[in-house]
Amino acid sequence: MIVVSKPAARLGLELLSRYWPEPPALPWFAVGAATGQLLHNYGVDAFWPASGDDSEALLALPELQQALQVTDPHVLILRGETGRDFLAECLRGQGVTVDYLPLYRRAQPFYAPGEVLERVRGQRLNGLQVSSGEGLERLRELAADDWRELQHMPLFVPSPRVAELARQAGATDVIDCRGASAPALLAALDSRPAP
Numbered sequence: 001m002i003v004v005s006k007p008a009a010r011l012g013l014e015l016l017s018r019y020w021p022e023p024p025a026l027p028w029f030a031v032g033a034a035t036g037q038l039l040h041n042y043g044v045d046a047f048w049p050a051s052g053d054d055s056e057a058l059l060a061l062p063e064l065q066q067a068l069q070v071t072d073p074h075v076l077i078l079r080g081e082t083g084r085d086f087l088a089e090c091l092r093g094q095g096v097t098v099d100y101l102p103l104y105r106r107a108q109p110f111y112a113p114g115e116v117l118e119r120v121r122g123q124r125l126n127g128l129q130v131s132s133g134e135g136l137e138r139l140r141e142l143a144a145d146d147w148r149e150l151q152h153m154p155l156f157v158p159s160p161r162v163a164e165l166a167r168q169a170g171a172t173d174v175i176d177c178r179g180a181s182a183p184a185l186l187a188a189l190d191s192r193p194a195p
Contacts, residue, residue: 001028001076002058002087003046008078009038011103027067031058031087034181053179054159055087068096081105084133108138117146120153127154131180133165140169156188 003009009030028046030036032053039046047064049057058064067073074097077088081102088098111119116139120128128150130136136157140147151170157163158180166174177188 001026001078002031003028003035003039004031004055004077004079004083004087006035006038008080008103009035012078012101013038013042013044015103027063029058029061029064029067031055032180051178052159053181053184054161055084055090056159056161058087059090068094073097074099076101078103082134106134108141111142113144114146116143117149120150125153127156127175129156129185130162130166131158133162136162136165136169154192156185158184 003012025045028039028044030039030046030048033048034053036046036048047061049061051057068075068091073095075091076099078101081104088100091098128139130139139150143150147170152172154173154175155166155171156175156177157166158177160176163174163176175188175192177184
């Protein structure tokens with residue numbers, strides 16, 4: 001069982017408690033520490049990477065590789081309705097049967113043209129944060145023509161992959177937090193000079 005986000009953990013555990021009062025005795029894996037801690041607090045034997053909050057770090061986890069060393073391995077990925085398929089593709093490439101359990105749907109808010117930039121200025125923001133490649137794409141869509149101005153603000157991202165996507169999108173001041181957790185963001189903020 002792999003859980004890719006805190007919302008997937010919360011919703012998955014809620015369903016589990018409804019239909020299966022005792023968590024199944026199989027290894028659970030989380031993409032990041034915050035998600036893993038939610039599972040652990042529920043009483044699930046969960047593993048997650050010590051550093052890195054992404055699929056790449058999870059795939060390198062020895063406990064995951066060990067758990068897959070069974071005949072005909074199967075993995076269920078708890079996640080949102082959409083998302084990155086990299087993890088499933090890599091597992092399938094190793095001969096693992098992978099299924100998804102979509103537990104939530106991300107919905108993009110509506111902002112009138114100019115509203116994102118207006119909010120950034122109105123709140124006197126000194127930087128922006130995205131937690132995924134999909135989040136970066138949504139920010140660019142919502143900003144529309146104003147992305148040309150926003151792309152010069154410090155942009156905090158969770159991984160080298162998203163940092164590269166941000167640079168390709170024209171962002172000029174990209175800070176890789178090396179994780180999507182609050183402590184990772186705080187560490188990245190501490191490493192920057194005050195505005």
